Amino acid sequence: MYHHQQHHERTSGAAWNAGRSIGPKRALKPQQVWEIRSHLEQQKRTRDRAMFDIAIDSKLRGCDVVKLRIGDVLVSGQVRQRSMVIQQKTGTPVSFEIGESARESLRTWLTRRGGGRPEDFLFPSRLDRSDHISTRQYARLVDEWVSAIGLDPALFGTHSLRRTEASLIYKRTGNLRAVQILLGHRKIESTVRYLGVDLENALALSEGTDV
Numbered sequence: 001m002y003h004h005q006q007h008h009e010r011t012s013g014a015a016w017n018a019g020r021s022i023g024p025k026r027a028l029k030p031q032q033v034w035e036i037r038s039h040l041e042q043q044k045r046t047r048d049r050a051m052f053d054i055a056i057d058s059k060l061r062g063c064d065v066v067k068l069r070i071g072d073v074l075v076s077g078q079v080r081q082r083s084m085v086i087q088q089k090t091g092t093p094v095s096f097e098i099g100e101s102a103r104e105s106l107r108t109w110l111t112r113r114g115g116g117r118p119e120d121f122l123f124p125s126r127l128d129r130s131d132h133i134s135t136r137q138y139a140r141l142v143d144e145w146v147s148a149i150g151l152d153p154a155l156f157g158t159h160s161l162r163r164t165e166a167s168l169i170y171k172r173t174g175n176l177r178a179v180q181i182l183l184g185h186r187k188i189e190s191t192v193r194y195l196g197v198d199l200e201n202a203l204a205l206s207e208g209t210d211v
Helices: 002-012 030-042 046-058 100-113 135-148 158-173 176-183 188-195 199-206
Strands: 082-086 093-097
Touching (some): 030 046, 046 093, 046 158, 135 158, 158 188, 176 188
C-alpha cells in the first residue's frame, strides 16, 4: 500500500501533505488560552476543559497527555500541585506544576468521570474505558478548540499547547535551560529549534541564569 501511495504521488504530482501546513505550530497567546477556556466552560465540556488545562500546564507531548493516569494528578483525594511522568518519546522523567485553574478543572472532571483507580487513564476512550483516547482524537479536539475561537487549525495543533507556556517563560525570563528542563529535552539545541529562536541570542540571554 505504501509503494502504491508513493507511485500515486509521483504520477499525480501531489504529495501527501499538499495544501497542509507542516511547519512548527504556533503557540497560543494568553488571551487565546482564556478564550478557549471560556468556550469549553460555556459548552460544559468538562473533560475537554481539564484536558486543555493539563496540556497547557504540563507542556507534555500529545502522546503523553492522552496516557495520563488518575494517579498522575490525584493523591489521597487531592489534585496534585506538582507531578512527574516518564516521557514516551525519550523514556526520561519530566516534572510539571499544575496551576490552580487546571486543578479546579481536574476536580470537576474527576467528579464527573466518577470513581477510578490511580492506574486508570485520566481520559478514557468512550469506546473502551480501559483504554485512553487516541492521539488522533486528541488532535481532532485541539482542531475543534482553536476553530471555535476563530483560529486556523492549519496553523495550530497539539504542539501549540505544549509550546504555549514554554514560549511565555522564555520570553519573560530568557532562561533557555529552564525551558529545556520543563520540556524534557535532552539537548539545548532541541529547545532552541522547538522555540524557533536564534541560538546565539538564546545562549546570551540564558547565560548566568542556569537552574
